[in-house]
Amino acid sequence: MKKLKNLDLTLEMDKKMYKKKLKVLQYEMLNAQQFLFNNKIGLIIAFEGMDAAGKGGAIKRLTERIDPRGLIVTPISAPQPHEMRYHYMHRFWRKLPQHGQIAIFDRSWYGRVLVERIEGFAEEHEWKRAYNEINDFEKQLTDEDYIMIKFWIHIDADEQLKRFNDRAADPYKSWKLTDEDWRNREKFSLYSEAADEMFAKTDTENAPWCLIPGNDKLYARVQVLKEVISHIEKEAARRGLQLTNVFEEQKEVAADVELTEFIEIQPKPKKSKKKKSK
DSSP: OOOGGGSOTTOOOOHHHHHHHHHHHHHHHHHHHHHHHHTTOEEEEEEEESTTSSHHHHHHHHHTTSOGGGEEEEEOOSOOGGGGGSOTTHHHHTTOOOTTOEEEEESOGGGGGTHHHHTTSSOHHHHHHHHHHHHHHHHHHHHTTEEEEEEEEEOOHHHHHHHHHHHHHOTTTGGGOOHHHHHHHTTHHHHHHHHHHHHHHHOOSSSOEEEEEOSSHHHHHHHHHHHHHHHHHHHHHHTTOOOOOHHHHHHHHHHHHHHHHHHHHSOOOOOOOOOOOO
8 A cells, every 4th residue: 555654755866867867758758748649648647745845846857848739737726716616526627638638737636635625625525525536537537548647746844844945045936935835834744644545545557646755856857757658658558559669660751751752753764775687
């Protein structure tokens, strides 16, 4: 069973190795995006985790080299008044990607069993039944032409405090820090307990949870990329497909076309006329 206490938060990666791995994995991610587009398979990725865990940084490295035309990144905050008039899942249905597109949710429908549970925005019977509602929602999508993976990036309380203080001192990052973030620190253990229960009840084969140690940002970013690519390969194989190198295939096709065109435009050798014998 996946639990936060089992994560090794000491895992780290040096900057030189990070840059090398990032370059390779981002190329593979771009290739995977083209594969999904060509096969009209949608990819849905949900990110959850403690405040300042590095979700934004991981999303940036995951997406910065892929085609933006096939990508939707949706930050999720508290529902707007007009959204409260619908079932809480309604606003997520409206943000799903087309087949062949990638959709990333920075926070997600799991708010019902996390912040809404802990802050009392949902009644106990509401958040308890949400586990089955969420599993059904995800199953409907993955039974169709969608692949789904869910990330929890985790840091410990000491690392979170360090990052909060760094943000407060940096004018380029201070906007990320709110009074609510400071209040949530007092409920760190409650969020950890809720997350463990969430993993136990919603970690499914079709839509798995992937827990990422996040105390070292470089390690976390690389792991997210590796897990996404690995999951796409697994789901492609389940569909009887193989995640091949799309770009190499395109080069081979282009080379074949170029060779064919070259052959077609070459002048045919003239036949030599034989002299008639008298």
